[in-house]
Amino acid sequence: MYPLLSKESNVFIVEDLKKDIEYFINNFQHDKVFLLSDETAYELCYPKIKDAIGLSADRTVIIPSGDHNKGIESLSKVWHLLSHGGADRKSLLITLGGGMPCDLGGFAASTFKRGIQFINIPTTLLAQVDASIGGKTGINFEGFKNEVGVFNQATAVLIETSFLDTLDGENIISGFAEMLKHAFIYSADKWEQLKNYDIKSPDYKLLKELVADSIRIKDHFVQNDPLENHIRKALNFGHTFGHAFESLAMHENRPVLHGYAVAFGMICELYLSHIRLGFPMPLVMEIANHLEAIFGHFEFDKAHFEELYQLMTHDKKNESNQINFTLLEAIGKIQINCQATKDEVFDALHFYTNIS
Ligand SMILES: NC(=O)c1ccc[n+]([C@@H]2O[C@H](COP(=O)([O-])OP(=O)(O)OC[C@H]3O[C@@H](n4cnc5c(N)ncnc54)[C@H](O)[C@@H]3O)[C@@H](O)[C@H]2O)c1
Numbered sequence: 004m005y006p007l008l009s010k011e012s013n014v015f016i017v018e019d020l021k022k023d024i025e026y027f028i029n030n031f032q033h034d035k036v037f038l039l040s041d042e043t044a045y046e047l048c049y050p051k052i053k054d055a056i057g058l059s060a061d062r063t064v065i066i067p068s069g070d071h072n073k074g075i076e077s078l079s080k081v082w083h084l085l086s087h088g089g090a091d092r093k094s095l096l097i098t099l100g101g102g103m104p105c106d107l108g109g110f111a112a113s114t115f116k117r118g119i120q121f122i123n124i125p126t127t128l129l130a131q132v133d134a135s136i137g138g139k140t141g142i143n144f145e146g147f148k149n150e151v152g153v154f155n156q157a158t159a160v161l162i163e164t165s166f167l168d169t170l171d172g173e174n175i176i177s178g179f180a181e182m183l184k185h186a187f188i189y190s191a192d193k194w195e196q197l198k199n200y201d202i203k204s205p206d207y208k209l210l211k212e213l214v215a216d217s218i219r220i221k222d223h224f225v226q227n228d229p230l231e232n233h234i235r236k237a238l239n240f241g242h243t244f245g246h247a248f249e250s251l252a253m254h255e256n257r258p259v260l261h262g263y264a265v266a267f268g269m270i271c272e273l274y275l276s277h278i279r280l281g282f283p284m285p286l287v288m289e290i291a292n293h294l295e296a297i298f299g300h301f302e303f304d305k306a307h308f309e310e311l312y313q314l315m316t317h318d319k320k321n322e323s324n325q326i327n328f329t330l331l332e333a334i335g336k337i338q339i340n341c342q343a344t345k346d347e348v349f350d351a352l353h354f355y356t357n358i359s
Pocket residue numbers: 041042043044047048068069070073100101102103104106126127128129130133134135136137138139140148149166167168169170171174177178260261262
């Protein structure tokens with residue numbers, strides 16, 4: 004195992020998962036180990052780590068899969084396990100799964116007895132390149148994405164890309180959206196590289212390198228602004244519209260995967276980047292067509308515009324009742340806290356509805 008990033012980083016691409024987990028469990032001051040996973044990740048991934056952490060059933064909580072389960076009910080199940088399982092301030096929670104258990108488990112650990120240590124073992128592409136890293140934890144609440152949570156770094160993030168072998172194509176594509184986001188906020192070269200990568204028939208050897216690059220990009224922004232007071236808002240590109248789409252879809256019982264919602268959101272925020280910052284329209288169209296070809300189209304119409312706008316007013320980047328967008332002057336040239344009129348937001352939604 005070797006630290007993937009700088010020496011102070013907590014992210015490790017493991018080479019021998021069993022040995023590396025045992026290292027962490029044996030070298031961290033803790034008395035009891037608990038595990039949180041979701042049903043699918045537990046079924047497909049736990050067998051790979053069982054020998055290392057062989058937990059009894061009374062130290063394990065398994066929640067149903069799916070983002071709609073990232074809520075207060077699942078959260079109280081984790082608190083219940085820890086409380087009735089005899090966890091104390093020196094206990095350790097391991098999350099095994101995608102971004103949903105990472106966010107939920109990180110928040111449960113950060114709030115149980117005012118905080119116990121947790122280790123993330125991400126098992127989806129989206130969690131490996133994004134959700135498991137950077138310390139954003141939390142749950143959805145009353146229809147709003149990540150409405151409740153804390154910033155708190157995992158003790159360690161153990162990346163084992165072989166978990167991706169069982170991940171379905173839709174979720175591979177979903178994770179690719181966050182990798183594309185990292186490219187757009189980082190450099191034109193990275194965009195060119197990912198533009199030519201066929202995520203629908205992935206070359207897994209190359210994907211492992213691309214995962215490492217994506218993690219480095221995220222870690223760069225997190226290290227510079229851990230609590231998202233400024234430049235870390237770059238990592239939220241595509242999310243003001245994206246979270247609104249995700250919440251609307253969940254509300255209408257037609258859920259979309261997070262990465263897909265972010266891809267739809269990036270098209271809208273590139274359009275806003277054009278009208279507010281002069282991002283070249285031909286490049287907006289090139290990227291929009293590329294994203295449509297990979298992620299498809301999110302169907303909505305003018306009747307949804309007001310609801311989508313109201314959802315955006317809950318975005319956590321906002322200040323003094325102003326919606327703050329993260330936009331781009333050019334690829335790799337970020338402008339945070341950009342404002343737009345309601346009409347311009349509606350224009351961006353109208354642009355999106357007409358591109359398919
Ligand atoms: N905290 C952050 O910085 C951050 C960043 C990005 C996204 N997120 C959050 O992460 C969530 C999305 O994460 P996700 O896309 O990983 O979703 P997810 O955790 O719901 O996982 C997607 C699906 O894949 C299944 N799965 C997990 N591992 C698998 C494997 N190895 N093989 C087969 N199936 C597997 C899960 O059971 C689930 O059905 C959203 O809630 C989003 O808000 C958080």
